[in-house]
Amino acid sequence: METFQKLSAIAAPLLRINIDTDAIIPSREMKRVSKTGLSEGLFAGWRYLEPGSRKPNPEFILNQNPYQDAKILLSGANFGCGSSREHAVWALEEWGIRCIIAPSFGAIFFSNCVRNGILPVVLDHSIVESLASQVTSNPEKNLITVDLSQCSVTTPDGTAHSFSIRPADREMLLQGLDSIAITLKRDADILAFQTQDHHSRPWLYL
Amino acid sequence: MKRTIVEKIWDLHCVADLGDATHLLYIDRIFLHERTGSIALKGLENEQRRVRNPEHVFCTMDHIVDTFPGRTDATTMPGGSEFITTTRAASLAAGINLFDLGDDRQGIVHVVSPEQGIALPGITLVCPDSHTCTLGGLGALAWGIGSTDGEHALATKTLVVKKPALMRVSFDGSLAFGVTAKDMILHLIGQYTAAGGVGFAVEFCGEAIRELSIEARMTLCNMAVEFGAWTGIVAPDEKTFEYVRGRPYAPRTDLWDQAILHWQSLCSDPDAHFDKEIQIDCSDIVPQITWGTSPQHEVGIDGIVPDPKNEPDAHIRQSIERALDYMALEPGTPLEGIPIDAAFIGSCTNSRLSDLRTAAEILKDHRIAPGVKAICVPGSSQVKKAAEAEGLDKIFTAAGFEWRESGCSMCFFAGGESFGNQERVVTSTNRNFENRQGPRTRSHLASPATVAASAIHGCLTDVRKLGNQ
Numbered sequence: 001m002e003t004f005q006k007l008s009a010i011a012a013p014l015l016r017i018n019i020d021t022d023a024i025i026p027s028r029e030m031k032r033v034s035k036t037g038l039s040e041g042l043f044a045g046w047r048y049l050e051p052g053s054r055k056p057n058p059e060f061i062l063n064q065n066p067y068q069d070a071k072i073l074l075s076g077a078n079f080g081c082g083s084s085r086e087h088a089v090w091a092l093e094e095w096g097i098r099c100i101i102a103p104s105f106g107a108i109f110f111s112n113c114v115r116n117g118i119l120p121v122v123l124d125h126s127i128v129e130s131l132a133s134q135v136t137s138n139p140e141k142n143l144i145t146v147d148l149s150q151c152s153v154t155t156p157d158g159t160a161h162s163f164s165i166r167p168a169d170r171e172m173l174l175q176g177l178d179s180i181a182i183t184l185k186r187d188a189d190i191l192a193f194q195t196q197d198h199h200s201r202p203w204l205y206l
Numbered sequence: 207m208k209r210t211i212v213e214k215i216w217d218l219h220c221v222a223d224l225g226d227a228t229h230l231l232y233i234d235r236i237f238l239h240e241r242t243g244s245i246a247l248k249g250l251e252n253e254q255r256r257v258r259n260p261e262h263v264f265c266t267m268d269h270i271v272d273t274f275p276g277r278t279d280a281t282t283m284p285g286g287s288e289f290i291t292t293t294r295a296a297s298l299a300a301g302i303n304l305f306d307l308g309d310d311r312q313g314i315v316h317v318v319s320p321e322q323g324i325a326l327p328g329i330t331l332v333c334p335d336s337h338t339c340t341l342g343g344l345g346a347l348a349w350g351i352g353s354t355d356g357e358h359a360l361a362t363k364t365l366v367v368k369k370p371a372l373m374r375v376s377f378d379g380s381l382a383f384g385v386t387a388k389d390m391i392l393h394l395i396g397q398y399t400a401a402g403g404v405g406f407a408v409e410f411c412g413e414a415i416r417e418l419s420i421e422a423r424m425t426l427c428n429m430a431v432e433f434g435a436w437t438g439i440v441a442p443d444e445k446t447f448e449y450v451r452g453r454p455y456a457p458r459t460d461l462w463d464q465a466i467l468h469w470q471s472l473c474s475d476p477d478a479h480f481d482k483e484i485q486i487d488c489s490d491i492v493p494q495i496t497w498g499t500s501p502q503h504e505v506g507i508d509g510i511v512p513d514p515k516n517e518p519d520a521h522i523r524q525s526i527e528r529a530l531d532y533m534a535l536e537p538g539t540p541l542e543g544i545p546i547d548a549a550f551i552g553s554c555t556n557s558r559l560s561d562l563r564t565a566a567e568i569l570k571d572h573r574i575a576p577g578v579k580a581i582c583v584p585g586s587s588q589v590k591k592a593a594e595a596e597g598l599d600k601i602f603t604a605a606g607f608e609w610r611e612s613g614c615s616m617c618f619f620a621g622g623e624s625f626g627n628q629e630r631v632v633t634s635t636n637r638n639f640e641n642r643q644g645p646r647t648r649s650h651l652a653s654p655a656t657v658a659a660s661a662i663h664g665c666l667t668d669v670r671k672l673g674n675q
Contacts, residue, residue: 016528017521018400018500022639028621031285033244033292051627051645076521078401078434082637083618084336085242086352104404107436108336112352125521166368167226179354180255183362186222186230190258190364193221193232203457203465204234204329206261 080109313586575664
């Protein structure tokens with residue numbers, strides 16, 4: 001997993017509320033049993049003019065210059081709600097998004113981001129709005145800086161907003177850790193738990 | 207210390223305290239399906255990791271398989287058979303329990319797991335599927351995860367989870383005629399938004415919940431995720447125990463009393479602390495219907511399409527405008543009477559035997575309106591068999607419904623079968639997102655009763671009026 005430390009990048013505002021994972025990647029774009037090859041299907045329903053076509057919709061923000069090079073997405077509340085499909089995160093990551101800033105996230109989507117090197121940042125609605133308005137006045141120049149070690153988002157005008165993130169999630173992103181490898185080291189604890197649990201809830205052991 | 211049911215189950219599964227309210231939780235059961243389970247099993251294989259306790263892992267085929275009679279591994283979804291064959295091969299290699307095509311235990315994952323007695327009160331159960339919260343209806347702590355966390359659970363039998371905040375939603379009073387669990391949850395989401403439950407585990411309680419059947423409690427908990435919640439749960443009671451008794455994976459007879467004793471302790475203590483409380487008076491709930499592209503875009507069937515001009519918040523206003531444009535609806539239009547092109551009964555929300563019975567009762571001796579395409583997809587092979595034994599299939603087909611094999615079917619469009627471009631569908635499913643049921647398909651979420659009544663009339667219909675005829 002790629003680490004996340006500090007990023008200064010173009011941010012694309014997509015300030016709709018309740019953007020669901022069906023919108024991020026429609027079911028029909030998950031064509032293979034694979035974590036790759038998904039970026040073409042990213043936001044397919046909005047990004048292309050006709051369903052199933054690949055003709056770009058010029059009105060969709062990620063089709064516009066310079067947002068095609070965006071690495072940060074600004075969004076409305078409850079981003080990534082709906083289906084658990086991790087493909088939504090794989091598609092965003094493959095397209096080039098490394099950080100999403102929104103007032104709130106779907107719970108499963110949030111975890112999926114952290115497991116894949118994407119930083120989900122929770123900031124107040126009003127702050128996300130102000131970031132969006134500063135960016136749109138000159139997106140190429142008005143970059144947004146996200147520093148995970150400082151837990152800060154710095155706007156083009158130099159204002160720093162701090163955000164909070166669970167320490168374990170922060171470490172995982174900063175170091176690109178493999179959570180399974182970490183837990184496997186606790187195998188003795190798990191075995192001890194199972195032995196005791198087998199005794200207290202025997203009906204669950206098939 | 208006073209504890210809620212969620213805290214009791216949580217504490218019982220805590221393998222290690224990782225600090226910052228985060229714990230390594232023991233996972234009792236893992237369920238997979240061919241869309242997201244396939245990738246989790248394959249990911250594990252690629253890392254040369256093994257499934258820690260394959261006897262506690264189950265897998266079914268529901269998301270990609272066709273639901274036409276005589277189906278095979280071939281699918282109408284382009285490339286779909288790869289999901290089926292990969293899942294089959296990986297399941298066999300890992301030694302997990304597979305309910306394959308043709309197995310009479312096959313069906314929608316969240317219909318199958320309670321049906322087989324795999325989901326039980328007080329257990330932790332995860333699945334790489336957001337509607338895993340359905341199993342809260344049995345008093346299980348069950349939640350949806352991504353595929354990577356699926357790999358984690360498979361390899362370690364645990365997950366690293368932060369304790370959610372706790373919410374209690376009380377449904378007081380009784381439900382009126384024609385009002386169901388589906389209407390309760392849609393009403394809650396409509397009142398408190400699709401993000402109202404973000405960060406919370408939600409316990410549903412109150413008089414109306416006690417009166418609900420176990421299947422109805424599953425419908426209610428199913429859409430906790432549409433409320434934004436981490437999961438939903440209903441404390442188990444005698445009804446739950448009776449539901450579980452005798453199912454294939456339920457506790458053995460000699461361990462039954464011990465299990466019951468444990469399950470009886472699974473309720474929130476009086477005065478246990480909740481971070482948020484919501485009270486809903488059931489007499490306020492009428493049959494619900496969605497008009498937009500989020501589950502929060504909903505009103506009573508006797509309501510009208512809202513006017514975005516009345517919405518002060520710019521983002522909500524824009525979301526309403528966008529939804530009305532997509533749905534081709536004008537502000538002020540009464541929902542009742544909007545013509546439909548199709549009707550769908552199925553999905554992990556509303557495809558159990560009780561749902562089919564309710565719909566069949568309405569459809570009996572009626573024909574659906576000319577030009578309406580209507581489909582019923584039983585939630586599992588067992589549901590299908592039981593429904594056929596009661597003759598429900600005959601009622602559905604005589605009314606003009608198609609009667610299918612079990613699966614997720616047209617709850618979502620995966621590239622195969624769909625409702626058509628700009629078709630208007632009244633559906634017993636859980637998501638009315640843009641393009642969810644087909645490119646530009648317009649979905650109206652409702653209870654199976656409302657779907658059946660609407661299919662007969664060819665327009666969105668107040669099921670209460672049908673009852674009075």
